[in-house]
Amino acid sequence: MKNRLTTAQPTKAMRRRVPPGIVTLAAMAVLAAVAPASAAKQARQPAEAVAQRQAGDPIMAIVSIKSQQVTFYDADGWILRAPVSTGTTGRETPAGVFAVVEKDKDHRSTMYDDAWMPNMQRITWNGIALHGGPLPGYAAxxxxxxxxxxxxxxxxxKTYIGMRVIISPHDTVPTDIAHPSLFVPKPEAIAAAPRLADKLSVEADEATRAADEAKKAASAAAKEAASLPAALRKLEQQKARADAELAFADKTLANAKNDQARAKAEELKQKAATKAADAATQLDAAKAAAQPKRDAVAATKDAAKASAARKADAVKAATDAKLAGEPVSVYISRSTQKLYVRRNTHKPAPDGGGEVFDTSIEVPVTIRNPEQPIGTHIFTAMAKSATGLRWSVVTIENGDEARNALDRITIPQDVWDRIGPTALPRSSIIISDEPLSSETNYRTEFVAVLSDQPQGGFITRKPTAPAMIASDDGWDNGGNGFGFFYQRDPYVQPANPRRQRGQYQYYQSTEPMQRSWW
Structure with missing residues (x-):
């Protein structure tokens, strides 16, 4: 017994001498071991923050999927930060380049059982948006x-239709950049733009009225001439019958057997000859009268075509001049070897929701070493500077360094001359390996998603209907250049990708949607 007590005492004393910190660490280890799996997701959330300075209008928002954070930037840097919750596994938020296309203060979901999604700012028409919602501390x-x-x-x-939204798989920030391929506006061109727009608008109105009058004249001439073929056919048939009667009279006279029959046949022939001559005279007169009318139809038709061409040129010039007062966005795709230009017209979309973006420029572009990746880089004119514009770049996919990407691009000179001299702050040039998504249409700026990143939240949504593109065949009530729409099938990235062996194949999901938040 003594030995047992002697042995126990040191043990008890040793327990009393264990430092409290070790006990605490041990307890924490035990708690961590038994914590539920969901707790592992709940990493420390970024805190909301507001820059301690006077903020300007936001130019872009950058969402980091990695950090679950959104940051808004004005011309001088970040102004707002907040934690976010992006798409969960299988419903991932697509990484890529977007812009706000619609805003709804009190939005209700049409996909998720009328779920409330307050202060919704849509970035794709198939349903991806920024909005208020619960934040569990992880992508959900x-x-x-x-x-x-x-x-x-x-x-x-604080935001507006067309504001850039960048969703990056990793943390990234805008960095200053200067390069000769970035637009350098001309102050005199910017100063002259409003006067030029007013002047060309008047000319477009006049050209439109002239085209309408020419079209009416051509229509009236065509209407007047429309009855000519039927009238001429009737006279031709009348002459044919008269000629047939004359031929019959000749035959009757030749077959007459006596004087009485010959006299009767002679009388019949004279009447038939007179009738045939009258029919021929009427036909010749009708043909002579018809020719000026036919000439008038041809002349007024040619005049209407020429007037319509002048109208189209005038409308195009007026539209370009009007859009010169808007920031310009350029997208250059290594995939399609094309350059696309967008400007917001601020005209409500005719089928409801959003605004119409001008899509009149789409041209081939030269990319050096087109077989080599170029990455995805968003160059943004942040503010005016002494030399023109101060630019920044955000890179969300490293195929090539941003400056090298610009070096590899040759922008067609006519495009540069058309949009460069009047480039304004908030203008942008996007260079990417990716094609434009088919979610890009006349109601969006650009939508492009990174094909090597998960897109579950994008591919499980019903694609937007085929793009309708605004034409420039109209002015004012005719459309101010945006009155008519037509189907277009650009080289675009399909809407619904499904990953297969490392690549994305595209399909429309038939998987039932769970009732939850976006």
Missing amino acids: SHGCVRMPFGFAENLFD
């Missing part, structure tokens, strides 16, 4: 970017 949405409710509400009135 069905593809949208949830923001804190209060943050989303305070932000709502």
